[in-house]
Amino acid sequence: xxxxxxxxxxxxxxxxxxVRDDNxxVRDDNDLGAAGSQLSTAPREDAxxxxxxxxxxxxxxxxxxxxxxxxxxxLLFLLSLGAIPGSxxxxxxxxxxxxxxxxxxxxxxxxxxxNLGLFHVYSSVWFSAIYILLFISLIGCIVPRTxxxxxxxxxxxxxxxxxxxxxxxYTTWRxxxxxxxxxxxxxxxxxxxxFRAHTAGDAVAAEKGYLRxxxxxxFHIALIVMLIAFAWGQLFRSEGNKLIVEGDGFANTLTxxxxxxxxxxxxxxxxxxxxxxxxxxxxxxxxxxxNRGTPRVYEASVTYSEGADGxxxxxxxxxxxxxxxxxxxxxxxxxxxxxxxxxxxxxxxxVYSQAVPLLPLDSNVTSSGAIKVLDGYTNAKGRKEQLGxxxxxxPTFAGAGQGxxxxxxxxxxxxxxxxxAYHGDxxxxxxxxxxxxxxxxxxxxxxxxxKGNLLKQRLLPGETMKLPGGNGSITFxxxxxxxxxxxxxxxxxxxxxxxxxxxxxFGLAASLFIQRRxxxxxxxxGADGVxxxxxxGLGRSESAKVPQELGDLAAVLYxxxxxxxxxxxxxxxxxxxxxxxxxAGAKTSEADPTPDPQAVPAEGADK
Amino acid sequence: xxxxxxxxxxxxxxxxxxxxxxxxxxxxxxxAYIAEWTFGSRSKVSRTAAALTPDAKGAKKDAKKAGxxxxxxxxxxxxxxxxxxxxxxxxxxGARDVPDGPGAHGGDEQGDLYGRIAVSLTVLAxxxxxxxxxxxxxxxxxxxxxxxxxxxxxxxxVAVGVYLSLLALKKNVRWLGLPLVTSxxxxxxxxxxxLYTASDQLVPALDSYWLYxxxxxxxxxxxxxxxxxxGTILYLFKxxxxxxxxxxxxxxxxxxxxxxxxxxxxxxxxxxxxVNAAVFxxxxxxxxxxxxxxxxxxxxxxxWDPKETWAFITWVAYACYLHARATAGWKGRKAAYIALAxxxxxxxxxxxxxxxxxGKHSYAxxx
Ligand code: HEM
Numbered sequence: 001x002x003x004x005x006x007x008x009x010x011x012x013x014x015x016x017x018x019v020r021d022d023n024x025x026v027r028d029d030n031d032l033g034a035a036g037s038q039l040s041t042a043p044r045e046d047a048x049x050x051x052x053x054x055x056x057x058x059x060x061x062x063x064x065x066x067x068x069x070x071x072x073x074x075l076l077f078l079l080s081l082g083a084i085p086g087s088x089x090x091x092x093x094x095x096x097x098x099x100x101x102x103x104x105x106x107x108x109x110x111x112x113x114x115n116l117g118l119f120h121v122y123s124s125v126w127f128s129a130i131y132i133l134l135f136i137s138l139i140g141c142i143v144p145r146t147x148x149x150x151x152x153x154x155x156x157x158x159x160x161x162x163x164x165x166x167x168x169x170y171t172t173w174r175x176x177x178x179x180x181x182x183x184x185x186x187x188x189x190x191x192x193x194x195f196r197a198h199t200a201g202d203a204v205a206a207e208k209g210y211l212r213x214x215x216x217x218x219f220h221i222a223l224i225v226m227l228i229a230f231a232w233g234q235l236f237r238s239e240g241n242k243l244i245v246e247g248d249g250f251a252n253t254l255t256x257x258x259x260x261x262x263x264x265x266x267x268x269x270x271x272x273x274x275x276x277x278x279x280x281x282x283x284x285x286x287x288x289x290x291n292r293g294t295p296r297v298y299e300a301s302v303t304y305s306e307g308a309d310g311x312x313x314x315x316x317x318x319x320x321x322x323x324x325x326x327x328x329x330x331x332x333x334x335x336x337x338x339x340x341x342x343x344x345x346x347x348x349x350x351v352y353s354q355a356v357p358l359l360p361l362d363s364n365v366t367s368s369g370a371i372k373v374l375d376g377y378t379n380a381k382g383r384k385e386q387l388g389x390x391x392x393x394x395p396t397f398a399g400a401g402q403g404x405x406x407x408x409x410x411x412x413x414x415x416x417x418x419x420x421a422y423h424g425d426x427x428x429x430x431x432x433x434x435x436x437x438x439x440x441x442x443x444x445x446x447x448x449x450x451k452g453n454l455l456k457q458r459l460l461p462g463e464t465m466k467l468p469g470g471n472g473s474i475t476f477x478x479x480x481x482x483x484x485x486x487x488x489x490x491x492x493x494x495x496x497x498x499x500x501x502x503x504x505x506f507g508l509a510a511s512l513f514i515q516r517r518x519x520x521x522x523x524x525x526g527a528d529g530v531x532x533x534x535x536x537g538l539g540r541s542e543s544a545k546v547p548q549e550l551g552d553l554a555a556v557l558y559x560x561x562x563x564x565x566x567x568x569x570x571x572x573x574x575x576x577x578x579x580x581x582x583x584a585g586a587k588t589s590e591a592d593p594t595p596d597p598q599a600v601p602a603e604g605a606d607k
Numbered sequence: 608x609x610x611x612x613x614x615x616x617x618x619x620x621x622x623x624x625x626x627x628x629x630x631x632x633x634x635x636x637x638x639a640y641i642a643e644w645t646f647g648s649r650s651k652v653s654r655t656a657a658a659l660t661p662d663a664k665g666a667k668k669d670a671k672k673a674g675x676x677x678x679x680x681x682x683x684x685x686x687x688x689x690x691x692x693x694x695x696x697x698x699x700x701g702a703r704d705v706p707d708g709p710g711a712h713g714g715d716e717q718g719d720l721y722g723r724i725a726v727s728l729t730v731l732a733x734x735x736x737x738x739x740x741x742x743x744x745x746x747x748x749x750x751x752x753x754x755x756x757x758x759x760x761x762x763x764x765v766a767v768g769v770y771l772s773l774l775a776l777k778k779n780v781r782w783l784g785l786p787l788v789t790s791x792x793x794x795x796x797x798x799x800x801x802l803y804t805a806s807d808q809l810v811p812a813l814d815s816y817w818l819y820x821x822x823x824x825x826x827x828x829x830x831x832x833x834x835x836x837x838g839t840i841l842y843l844f845k846x847x848x849x850x851x852x853x854x855x856x857x858x859x860x861x862x863x864x865x866x867x868x869x870x871x872x873x874x875x876x877x878x879x880x881x882v883n884a885a886v887f888x889x890x891x892x893x894x895x896x897x898x899x900x901x902x903x904x905x906x907x908x909x910x911w912d913p914k915e916t917w918a919f920i921t922w923v924a925y926a927c928y929l930h931a932r933a934t935a936g937w938k939g940r941k942a943a944y945i946a947l948a949x950x951x952x953x954x955x956x957x958x959x960x961x962x963x964x965x966g967k968h969s970y971a972x973x974x
Contacts, residue, residue, distance in 0.1 A: 040933075042933055069930060069933065069934045070934055070936070070937075072930065073927060073930045073931060073934055073937065076923055076926055076927045076930060077927055079923050080919075080920045080923040080924050080927065080952075083916050083919060083920050083923070084916075084920065086911055086916060087911075087913040087916040087917060087920075087960070088913075091911065093910075093911070094910060094911065094912065121911075122911050166697075167697070168696060168697050169694055169695070169696050169697070170694065170695045170697065171692040171693060171694045171695065172692065173692045230909070239906070319904060320817070320900070320903045320904040321903065322903055322906070329902075329906065331905075331906040333906065487906045489906050489907070491907075491908075494902070494908060497908070498895075498899075501891075501895040501898075502895075504891060505888055505891050505892050505895070508887065508888040508891055509888045512884045512885070512887065512888060512929075513885075533692075535692070547694045547696045550694050551692075551694045554692045554694065555692075558692055563692075
């Protein structure tokens with residue numbers, strides 16, 4: 001049984017089936033037995049016949065199903081279908097306002113959607129179930145495939161099948177050279193072409209392109225690495241926002257953030273120590289063209305230091321150019337203006353002098369906010385009080401008499417600050433959290449102008465609004481600072497995700513571009529004492545490259561074992577006329593019911 | 608600051624002129640391809656029928672031999688074509704062994720002439736369109752991928768470029784010409800009417816070198832996927848045709864005339880697979896590059912924004928296709944339907960998401 005000697009180890013089971021198949025003659029004429037097996041490590045596809053073996057049998061059956069290609073395919077399908085609703089229905093994670101709007105517009109649908117988790121598809125139970133099953137399936141698929149592949153690497157390429165004529169690419173010729181010589185030459189040639197080759201019986205068996213399998217396994221493993229890295233990142237991530245006016249600084253502790261979100265397993269000890277100061281913010285905008293007013297350059301110049309007492313360094317942060325600090329990234333996410341105002345009390349003492357950050361309302365940076373004077377102010381009657389101002393700011397005013405306080409352009413071309421004034425109790429000590437951008441007017445009284453209305457005034461830089469009754473004043477200084485909103489994110493695992501994705505790409509490329517293929521060269525003495533050489537090639541998929549390569553190899557080998565005259569002693573029309581009918585040996589057996597005249601002796605040789 | 612880099616009106620106008628000229632030449636190419644198909648219909652080959660009917664073994668053998676590479680044996684003292692081993696190829700079990708059609712011209716000389724003219728016109732139109740994209744890029748002093756108009760003109764340029772490269776590599780793909788040029792005309796028509804956007808610079812969020820990497824590969828992948836999808840559609844038609852013949856049916860005259868000239872269904876299927884498989888790793892890279900860019904621009908690598916979601920869906924759908932081809936019971940037509948669904952996802956991501964769904968990527972403004 002030398003022809004089906006496939007080397008040790010790798011394919012014991014397949015060998016036996018192959019031998020049986022070979023001996024029971026031609027059934028499916030593409031059934032190549034051991035020779036065709038294991039050209040990939042793809043799971044065997046067996047028909048789902050139901051087990052009758054109790055719990056363990058069922059568990060096994062279930063596992064086999066879960067790790068089959070068919071179920072993996074189904075799960076991939078479900079994954080792509082399941083991802084769709086999240087792109088069409090508003091998601092609370094990305095846009096909570098839209099979800100609220102949706103709930104208002106569709107009162108009947110909303111509870112149904114809510115129950116199905118359709119407002120947070122990507123963290124819903126069913127979506128998680130799909131991808132977790134997929135990854136279990138993936139792991140259940142990779143582990144055995146890896147072992148199988150290691151086995152294949154330790155073993156040797158399977159021996160030649162009986163009938164090489166059945167293979168997708170085949171060639172044969174007769175030669176004067178001895179069979180041993182031919183085999184030796186073939187072995188050397190194939191090894192030189194970096195095939196793994198060995199002689200098994202009357203044929204040389206060779207295989208190449210194992211890197212395809214390596215790539216495929218690497219790709220699938222990389223998918224798992226990416227998923228774990230992603231999950232890790234979600235659990236340990238933190239994300240905080242901080243608004244900083246030019247000249248101010250920030251140190252990375254929880255209390256300094258305006259708001260802060262974190263993953264389930266995050267602890268504040270994970271916040272890396274660093275600090276930075278916003279030196280300058282620069283924004284420029286398109287002045288002409290259809291996109292007038294759209295931003296052109298945003299740039300925050302900062303100085304920062306890492307660690308508890310690190311050296312101070314300079315950096316520029318842009319919208320797509322975050323500052324990468326030890327484990328955290330510092331992003332520039334928003335910006336606006338902070339007019340500097342000075343408030344004086346009844347005696348004329350300065351009680352408040354600050355840049356007040358205001359929140360932009362539109363793309364031309366019409367902004368609003370509040371000025372709160374908490375302590376130090378005494379009114380005309382000598383009583384301590386708090387002051388509050390509603391502030392409205394436009395960087396480019398349309399001009400006096402030209403309508404509302406709406407900005408015409410985002411740059412500081414014609415800044416105007418509009419204020420309305422209140423006094424009383426700001427309510428900041430009530431214990432309830434309060435927005436710094438809004439006044440709680442429940443315990444505040446309006447300042448009245450001469451007509452008895454709320455005191456309101458539009459101020460140009462340098463102008464002052466007097467509070468009635470000698471109660472002091474507020475001045476819009478000739479200085480408007482800019483502020484920048486920063487997001488500090490800490491996302492561990494992104495390095496792993498990146499490594500995984502790079503590995504995935506290379507693995508995929510290897511898996512898709514490299515062909516794994518086998519070549520067999522059989523040399524036997526024919527009945528008439530002349531050596532018959534048969535060569536055949538098999539690839540995992542039908543590819544033009546396999547016959548091409550076989551042709552190349554055959555041409556080289558033919559050089560060492562040149563052709564001998566045909567036994568039928570035809571006048572060899574082939575040699576001169578390439579378009580003539582194929583020679584007897586080159587004929588395919590498929591269309592030919594009679595046994596191939598040359599394949600038969602070849603097969604008979606070892607009987 | 609960069610305001611100084613004002614858009615150059617002249618270049619922008621030149622670009623528009625070039626795009627319109629390219630459309631005109633593509634239209635001529637379109638008619639030349641039509642002429643090729645029309646003249647080609649005079650030939651009455653029916654190789655498929657011959658190969659699929661049992662009493663026509665002769666034709667079958669011929670076809671097989673055509674697939675075998677010629678082997679040249681080198682001898683010391685010059686290359687001599689000697690008696691050489693011929694490689695016989697053989698289709699896998701269950702696969703039909705049908706010869707490829709001769710192409711649109713169907714062996715008709717006049718048809719072939721028109722086909723050659725069509726290809727030449729396509730080359731010319733490609734060069735003009737390429738010039739249009741280039742001047743557009745120069746006029747805005749950046750890569751021309753800032754809005755859908757620019758995506759569209761680049762997209763069709765790349766698709767035609769891929770087709771012409773395959774032709775230059777001596778691949779048998781001239782049958783792609785007519786469907787390709789037709790859709791290029793549609794694509795450009797959309798671009799200059801609905802999608803036209805005057806040239807301008809980018810908003811800061813788009814201004815990153817990852818944009819160049821991410822968007823250029825995305826457009827390239829789309830163009831290649833498109834070529835693959837054309838192959839898949841033709842495969843489905845040809846496969847039905849062959850099925851009908853094999854089961855003893857008689858397809859209509861028009862179907863016969865067209866189908867006989869296309870490559871065999873197996874070849875079309877293989878073509879589509881190769882194209883899709885070749886570009887799938889690049890598509891994977893595109894998504895990852897996009898994630899890196901999103902990480903820089905928005906502070907998170909992946910946020911299930913509609914555009915990201917659909918890129919992911921497209922990716923999974925193509926992975927489905929690749930798996931289906933390796934799964935018994937899913938090969939062939941079913942896999943082809945998956946490939947088409949995957950391309951539909953790509954298209955939806957390109958047009959649908961930009962137009963109907965609002966998300967962070969909505970700066971690709973329309974109109
Ligand atoms: C996250 C999901 C998955 C993705 C994106 C994915 C992707 C891919 C890709 C692109 C290929 C290359 C196809 C080719 O060689 O033509 C492939 C091959 C393969 N995949 Fe997956 N896969 C996934 C999950 C799985 C799972 C769960 C299994 C386990 C059953 C699996 C088993 C295989 C096998 C066996 C091959 C090789 C096919 C062959 O060599 O013929 N994959 N996969």
